Amino acid sequence: MDSLKLYGVRDIRFEKAEEPIMHSDNDVIVKIKAAGICGSDVSRYRLLGPYIIGMIWGHEFSGEVVAIGKAVTNVSINDRVVGCPVVFDGEDYYYKKGEFNRSDFNNAIGAKRPGAFAEYICLPSQNLVKIPNTLSFDAASLVEPSSVVIHGLYRTSLTVGKSVAIVGAGGTLGLIAIQWAKIFGVGKIIAIDIDDAKLELSKKVGADVVINSLNEDTEKLIAKNTDGLKADLVIEAAGSPITASQVFAYAKKGGEILFLGIPYGDVHVKRYYFEKILRSELTVFGSWSNVSAPFPGKEWSDSVKFFAEHKINTEHIVTHRLPLSKGPEIFKKLMERKELIGKVILHPDEK
Structure with missing residues (x-):
C-alpha cells in the first residue's frame, strides 16, 4: 500500500x-x-x-x-x-x-x-x-x-459569559478553540496571532477581537477589551517558547491559563511574567493528549x-x-x- x-x-x-x-x-x-x-x-x-x-x-x-x-x-x-x-x-x-x-x-x-x-x-x-x-x-x-482542545477546556472553569484570549488563534487548535468557546457561551473571544491572514480566519470562525502581537501591545489591548480586568481564561495554542512565557500577563487576577501548544524548545520566563502567576494568583493548567x-x-x-x-x-x-x-x-x-x-x-x- x-x-x-x-x-x-x-x-x-x-x-x-x-x-x-x-x-x-x-x-x-x-x-x-x-x-x-x-x-x-x-x-x-x-x-x-x-x-x-x-x-x-x-x-x-x-x-x-x-x-x-x-x-x-x-x-x-x-x-x-x-x-x-x-x-x-x-x-x-x-x-x-x-x-x-x-x-x-x-x-x-x-x-x-x-x-x-x-x-x-x-x-x-x-x-x-x-x-x-x-x-x-x-x-x-x-x-x-x-478532542485535544476540548480535553483541555474541560479542565478549566470556563462558563457562560466569561472572556477568553487565545494565543496562536490562527492555527488549527486556535481556530477550533474559538468555536468551542462560542459553544460554551463565552462573552468575549480575543484572538492573538502574528499573521494577519490567520487573524482574518479567526474573525470568520467567531473571534470578537483580533490582535497582531507583532505590531500591537497585546497586554494593553486585552485589558482595554475586558474593562481593564484582562481575560478570565488564556489559552496558549501556539506552542511557541516565546508566547508560552508571555501568556501569564494576559489573564485577570484569579484567572486561568491553559497550555495546549507544545513548545519545542526551552521556555525562558522573564520575572515580569512569572510574578503574574503569584501576584495575580493564577491557576495554570497543563493539558496532554485527548x-x-x-x-x-x-x-x-x-x-x-x-x-x-x-x-x-x-x-x-x-x-x-x-x-x-x-x-x-x-x-x-x-x-x-x-x-x-x-x-x-x-x-x-x-x-
Missing part, C-alpha cells in the same frame, strides 16, 4: 508499505479516507525526526471499516469512523485509575506503531468512534485536534456530535486537500512559509 514514512529531520518519503494485518480478535482494519497534518508533525519534521526511523507517520484520520476481528461488537464493516490515536503497550497506576492521558504507556500511532499516512491502518476496536453520513471524511479528520474514561472519552463523542451538527466549521480551517503522494512536497512548502497553509488534508485513495 502507499504510505508516507519519516526517516529523519526533513526526510519524509512516499513509499510502499506492507498492508496491516489483525493480531487480535479485537482488532479492526480501516481504509483511510482523510488524514490531517498536525502541527506536532510539522515540528517533528523540522526539528526532531521520528521515534523509529522509517515509521509510517500521521495520527489524525477518518475512514471506513473494511475488516473486524471476531470479538469486535462496537463497529461493523462499512461503518464510517474516526480513530483515536492513543494506544497502550502496558498498564500502570494512571491507566488503572482511568487517567489514560497520564499513563506512561500512552503512545500515539505514527510514533512507535504505524500511523495514518497510509491507505490502511489497524487499531483496537475501542479506538474507533462511528460518525454519521452527514459528516464528511475531511471534516471528521479534524475530530482528533478538536482521552478520558470511559475510553476514549467524552472528548470524542462530544466532538463528533457538534461536528455533525455543524456547530464547528472546518471549511475555514482546511486550506489544502492533496493526494498522499504530495506529502513530501507540502512538508517542504510548510518549511518555506511563502503562502498561507492551514490544515492540510491528505487523501490516500487519490492518485
Whole structure:
C-alpha cells in the first residue's frame, strides 16, 4: 500500500508499505479516507525526526471499516469512523485509575506503531468512534485536534459569559478553540496571532477581537477589551517558547491559563511574567493528549456530535486537500512559509 514514512529531520518519503494485518480478535482494519497534518508533525519534521526511523507517520484520520476481528461488537464493516490515536503497550497506576492521558504507556500511532499516512491502518476496536453520513471524511479528520482542545477546556472553569484570549488563534487548535468557546457561551473571544491572514480566519470562525502581537501591545489591548480586568481564561495554542512565557500577563487576577501548544524548545520566563502567576494568583493548567474514561472519552463523542451538527466549521480551517503522494512536497512548502497553509488534508485513495 502507499504510505508516507519519516526517516529523519526533513526526510519524509512516499513509499510502499506492507498492508496491516489483525493480531487480535479485537482488532479492526480501516481504509483511510482523510488524514490531517498536525502541527506536532510539522515540528517533528523540522526539528526532531521520528521515534523509529522509517515509521509510517500521521495520527489524525477518518475512514471506513473494511475488516473486524471476531470479538469486535462496537463497529461493523462499512461503518464510517474516526480513530483515536492513543494506544497502550502496558498498564500502570494512571491507566488503572482511568487517567489514560497520564499513563506512561500512552503512545500515539505514527510514533512507535504505524500511523495514518497510509491507505490502511489497524487499531483496537475501542479506538474507533462511528460518525454519521452527514459528516464528511475531511471534516471528521479534524475530530482528533478538536478532542485535544476540548480535553483541555474541560479542565478549566470556563462558563457562560466569561472572556477568553487565545494565543496562536490562527492555527488549527486556535481556530477550533474559538468555536468551542462560542459553544460554551463565552462573552468575549480575543484572538492573538502574528499573521494577519490567520487573524482574518479567526474573525470568520467567531473571534470578537483580533490582535497582531507583532505590531500591537497585546497586554494593553486585552485589558482595554475586558474593562481593564484582562481575560478570565488564556489559552496558549501556539506552542511557541516565546508566547508560552508571555501568556501569564494576559489573564485577570484569579484567572486561568491553559497550555495546549507544545513548545519545542526551552521556555525562558522573564520575572515580569512569572510574578503574574503569584501576584495575580493564577491557576495554570497543563493539558496532554485527548482521552478520558470511559475510553476514549467524552472528548470524542462530544466532538463528533457538534461536528455533525455543524456547530464547528472546518471549511475555514482546511486550506489544502492533496493526494498522499504530495506529502513530501507540502512538508517542504510548510518549511518555506511563502503562502498561507492551514490544515492540510491528505487523501490516500487519490492518485
